[in-house]
Amino acid sequence: MGKVIEEAGDFLINTGNFIYGFQLKIIGQIFGKEPPRPGRPELKDRTTTIVASEAPHVYVYGRARVGSRVIAVLTSGSKDEYKHIVCEHAAHECDAIEEVYINGKALGTLDANGDVTAGDFFKQTTAESSETFTGTGFTLAHTPTAGSVRLLYATTDSEGVPYWAEELDYTLTGATISGAPIRTYTVNYSYTISQSFVRVKKHLGAVSDTADAATIAEVPAKWTLNHKLTGHTYTIVRLDLNFRDFQNGLPDIEVLMRGKKLHDVRDGSYPNDTPLWSQNPALILADYLISEVCDVPWTDLPLADFITAANVCDESTAYGALYEANGTVAADENQRQVLEKIAQSMAGTIEPNTWGITAGKYIAPVMALTQADIVGGLSYTAGTPESELFNGVKGQYISAANDYVSTDFAPYQNASYVTADGAELWTDIDFPFTSEKQRVHNLARIFTEDQRNGFALKADFSYKCWALKVGQRVTFTSAFMGQSGKVYRVLGKSYAVDAAVSLTLKEDAATIWDLADAVTADSTPNTDLPSPLYVPPPGNVLVAEALYETTNSSGVKVKATVTWDAPADVNVLDYTIEYKRYEDAYFLAALYSSNTQIEIFDITAGRYDFRVNARNRLNIRSDWSTLKTVTIYGLTALPGDVTGFTVKPFNGSALCQWDRTIDLDVKIGGDVEIRFCALTVGATWEQSVILPDGKHNGDAINAAVSLASGTYYAKFIDSTGNYSSIPASFVVTEALLTGWSTIATSTQHPDFTGVKTNVAASGGILKLDSVTLLDSMSALMDTWGYMDSIGGLQPLGTYEFNAVVDLTTAASRRFHAHIASLGYNAADLIDDRMDLMDSWGDFDGGVINDVSATVFASVSADNITYSSWVPFMVADFNCRYAKFKVELTSGNATHNIQLSELSVAIKIPA
DSSP, X not given: OOOOSSOOOSSOEEEOOOOSSHHHHHHHHHHTOOOOOOOSTHHHHTTOOEEOTTOOOEEEESEEEEOOEEEEEEEESTTSOEEEEEEEEESSOEEEEEEEEETTEEOOOBOTTSBBOSSTTEEEEEEEEEEEEEESOEEOSSOBOTTOOEEEEEEEOTTSOEEEEEOXXXXXXXXXXXXXXXXXXXXXXXXXXXXXXXXXXXXXXXXXXXXXXXXXXXXXXXXXXTOOOTTOEEEEEEEETTSGGGGSSOOOEEEEEEEEEEOOTTSTTTTSXXXXXXXXXXXXXXXXXXXXXXXXXGGGSOHHHHHHHHHHHTOEXXXXXXXXXXXXXXXXXXXXXXXXXXXXXXXXXXXXXXXXXXXXXXXXXXXXXXXXXXXXXXXXXXXXXXXXXXXXXXXXXXXXXXXXXXXXXOOEEOHHHHHHHXXXXXXXXXXXXXXXXXXXXXXXXXXXXXXXXXXXXXXEEOGGGTTOOTTOEEEEEETTTTEEEXXXXXEEEEEOTTSOEEEEEEEOOGGGGSSSOOOSSOSSOXXXXXXXXOOOOOEEEEEEEEEEEOSSSOOEEEEEEEEEEOOTTOOEEEEEEEEEETTOSSOOOOEEESSSEEEEESOOSEEEEEEEEEEETTXXXXXXXOOEEEEEOGGGSOOOOOXXXXXXXXXXXXXEEOOOOOOHHHHTTOEEEEEEESOSSSOOGGGOEEEEEEEEETTOOEEEEEOOSEEEEEEEEOTTSOBOSSOEEEEEOGGGOOSEXXXXXXXXXXXXXXXXXXXXXXXXXXEEOBSSOGGGOOSOGGGSOOGGGTTOBOSEEEEEOSSOEEEEEEEEEXXXXXXXXXXXXXXXXXXXXXXXXXXXXXXXXXXXOSEEEEEEEEEESSSSSOOOOEEESEEEEEEEEEEEEEEEEESSTTEEEEEEXXXXXXXXXX
């Protein structure tokens, strides 16, 4: 396996993990030791300038601002006014040097020669020059300042007086004058003298890099072609000691650099792939392990682990890659702590013997363990000790936004945890390899949430667990511990030839590894066992009403059955049930039950509130359940509709059959009402009338009524007079009625000229009349109400046919009454409807159940003595003379019935 950072014991192999923060403390609590935590010095040491030939080598990963190891100081110049400082920054090839700092000041852009071009170490002055040339063009010794050139020549005026004239007809390009007339010129101009006090020569450590030519030229006795520093990243900084700040010893020299180029474990040719610069923590870990510092053979790395972790680190987020690492490592640093720091930057783990790693991401459990898998001892910690609990993190990081200077990050705190703890509990964590505040925030959040879920156990498991790795997740089920499928993360593993597999497990949850703050104080409860000191309230309270028959001849009454769900896993002794009317302030006397339901008898109709609580054997009560508000309809509820309704001819009658009602208040004290309408198409309940033999006991399932062509209807009526909602119907056609011939007909519509009592005829309509006549109304018309029902409608009206029917001989004949009717509410006017039309239940108004019309017959053999009036729809009579009438009835002062057709047909067998 190569070099091992920390040696294992002689017989026992331990595999643990390096991960920052409380997890190490958990391991320490279980194993009796606490691994060290990285301190703060490395946040500052990386930028130090060291003058020492034997200083440890430095490795730079990602992007970092680093100091210098000065390995040579040379001088040049006639007065030794130049100092050449050879600064090593990394003991390997790097990708780029992006910036150079002297005494903390950035040099900025360098020219092609490496000289500064602006800033504190750059000086510019203005000088004047005068040059003479003859011809049309000339190149000046210096580039003139814009607008400063004057091209002069000697000449005389018209009187021969000499003077200097200025030539304006020429072209100036850079320092070259061209296009002027041929003559002798004097050029006066100003120019800028630039002086750089610093020159930097950068060398990135490539194998092909040569010794610095400028330094060889300037210090040939001290720096030769053999001074290549191959494989090291270095700069040679030349200082001009005429700059006063450089006269007091060596300045601090730092560089911002893109560090070591890394081989990618995901490349199929690894480790022979072309290395590229990367900030991926998994790739950095791989490079550090196989470097000369750790000297682990690359063949010992579990590449699958490194590939998975590298992919996790590269996952995209709103702030870029999920995890990045940027920092430096000194060759003499504690290797365990280095691995710990790099793993911290990806919230990850690393095993010190197998070198398996994980990055901070929730991956589903790979194995299900139960208590039966434990073959030895078991110990556990109930969570993070209260003295070490924290709900907020403070610390420092290397801030990219602050020019890579060690900076306090904005403290992270979880508000839900603060509320649960009742105080602010802070801990200090530094992030030496994380340079962006968003990633620092996420790491602080992960560590805060992870330590809140601190339940851990250590047990000896069977060889089933042989293949488990540190960092993987398992589920654990134990009835003894009250845990079912609880998710754990493997923190440690040890095994021996003659012993079981010892695992250290810590509870885990997917929410720890997301990007959102936890909102509960403990997202992974230690056990599913209930607390005897807390009883959850019952849930899912339901109330169902039903009718029941009393045993004391009180008829049908209503009961409410209240049910609820028992609190989960609580040994409940009994329940208290309270209820009240919705509008009342106080609940009625409490009821008690030892199971999850209770019946409340003889409850009246209305709206009620119900609630339930539970009590356990320690006499601890739960809170009340959520209030359940229901309406008890009781005997006011409509009965169910008639089903299975059929009609067929039987011995000259219509045999009606239907399914027995299931409503107790129909069976006891209720009725079945059968109606008839002469229409076979387009008939409605409101157009039908009650058959003379149409009322039957509510518990009946059949009845014989008059047989005629038309539509038969049936509804249930309960003991309080409520009708079922939708009528059952059956159409009987002429095809079912054969063998009869009509010999006479008495037709009363449309004029209705017969004798009227409490009825009125108008416009071909016969209907119930008002109780009060218009002539007798003494109040103002505005107070009359509805004209069609002034003073209320007559409850009963009679119309006698206008003539006696003489059949010439006495014989048996069949009388068949025909009525076309419509029941309606005289008070339901469209003008009075205030709601939207879409909300109207029926355009024609509500269902009318309490109006009807019944035809009666009275017969005689001699036209002197008549029988009593007999109601009929279809019936056989033996007579010569017959007279008829119809009775209109209403059960409501505004409900009316109108007849548009009224006749009786007399038939004999064909």
